[in-house]
Amino acid sequence: MGDLLFLAHRIPYPPDKGDKIRSWNILKYVAARAPVHLCAFVDDPEDMKHEAFLASICKSVKLIPMDPKDRLKRAWAGWRKGEALSVSLFDDRAMKRWVWDRVKQNDIDRMFVFSSQMAPYALGHTSQDRRLVMDFVDIDSDKFAQYAKESRWPKSWLYAREAKLLQAYEKQVARHVDVSLFVSDAETAMFRRIAGSYAHSVDTLHNGVDLAYFSPDAAFAPLGDEAGPKLVFTGAMDYRPNIDAVCWFADAILPRVRKRYPQARFLVVGGKPSPEVQALAAREGIVVTGRVPDVRPYVAAADVAVAPVRIARGVQNKVLEAMAMARPVVATEAAWSGIDAAPERDLLVRRDAESFADAVCAVLDDPALAARLAGNGRQQVESRYAWNAQLAKLDGWLGLGAADSKVEAA
Incomplete structure (x- = not known):
């Protein structure tokens, strides 16, 4: 077998x-089973320091910083061409050149593309002998x-445009x-x-959890034991669904909980908090941490892990990680959807602010629950x-061989 191109x-x-x-x-899974050429964008300059580590498990690595100054130019170019902006924002000449060189200079017979924005870089190199x-x-x-449904004009119009163009684009990608x-x-x-017929071969690759890392028995520094119940939310805090979730919790749910538990504190744990999220820190009973080196001490300290997500896609890792850390979870239906877990047995699932607050209080009231x-x-x-x-499915799709234990342990 030849090499594998991984685009992210x-x-x-x-x-x-x-x-x-x-x-x-x-x-990590595919690099333990095939020679991998990795090319990815970098949106946080701090992450460039990990290039050497990635090079230790890959045959070659190319990291391309995302310059914020280019975003407006790319968006404008995409707008003029009638493209989905989510795709045009990732249109990069350096990426195109690197992919072209890798394919030309190496025996690449497999490509794995992570996120649809990266599809254009691979679609130009499809062939009967190269699996994508x-x-x-x-x-x-x-x-x-x-x-679009949740926003006012003109954002609603912009989001609706993006949804329409992206759907047509996704169908064409799936076709090829x-x-x-x-x-x-x-x-x-x-x-x-x-x-429809464009989805000729579609399957599910479920997320997993690192059960040794996200374990209540793992070695990590505990969080300081401060008074009052801790309600913990984790996630990237520049992501719109997470912003909506914590703002809704702070506005509609936390006040109800604090009527019963005045010392309860809401910990918002995650990097790049938006201005709306940062403003929550001025409220009594709310802590906004920003980026932390390890989320586990916060999850482990949670009396309740909360997932009040109203706009959701796919699987919420925050829910899986809290369950893995053996913390009681209260989630919305949107946050629970896609997770194989039974409401009332494995977690509590609620629809509205009042019932969500009642569920949080029920967990705080009842240690046995x-x-x-x-x-x-x-x-x-x-x-x-x-x-x-979960990832064993990739063996057949990508023709992967036996695992290298050193890479698997990375």
Whole structure:
């Protein structure tokens, strides 16, 4: 077998946010089984320091910094051409040249593309002898359709435009690749309905959890034991669904909880908090941490891990990680959707602010309930969400060989 080209819209390491957790685990899995050429964009200059580590597990690595100054030019160029802006923002000459050189100079017979924005770089190199696996992860067009419904004009119009153009683009990509992957069975079924005959080969590649890392028994420095119940939310805090989630919780749910538990504190844990999220820190009972080196101390300290996500796609890693850490979880239906876990047994699922607050208080009221949810949640992810079990499907799709134990241990 030849080499494998791995393209990602964001550097897969460190795995400190949802998409990078998935891309890193996939990269590590395939790099242990095939020579990999990795090319990815970098949106955080701090992440460039990980290039040497990635080079230690890949045959070659190319990281391309995303210059914020170029975003407006690329968006304008895409607008003039009638393209989806999500795609035009990733149109880069250096990426095109590097991919062309890799394919020309190496025996690349497999390509794995992570996120639909990267598809144009691979579609120009398809052939009968080169297998192309496209990991859409989520249906981005449907996400923008949700944004359009939740927004006022002119944003609603812009989001609706993006949803329409992206849907047409996603269908064309699926038409030309060998396999289209999505993160949940619900996403897979929805795409089959949307794409029709274009979705000729579609399957689900579920997320997993690093059960040794996200374990209540793992070695990490505990969080200081401060008074009052801790309600913890983790996630990238420049991502619109997460911003909406924590603002809704702060406005509509936390006040109800604090009527019963005045010392309760809401910890918002995640990098790049938006101005709206930063403003929450001025409120009593709310802590906004920004980026932290390790989320586990915060999750482990949670009396309740909350996932009040109203705009959601795919699988919420924050829910899986909290369950793996044996913490009781209260989530919305949107946050729970796509996760193989039973409401009332493994976690509590609620629809509106009042019932969500009541569920949080119920867990705080009843240590036995908290312990039952925590234990059942951990047991469920152990039985259902080990990464290697999920990623074994890649062996057939990409023709992978035996694993290199040194890379697997990275």
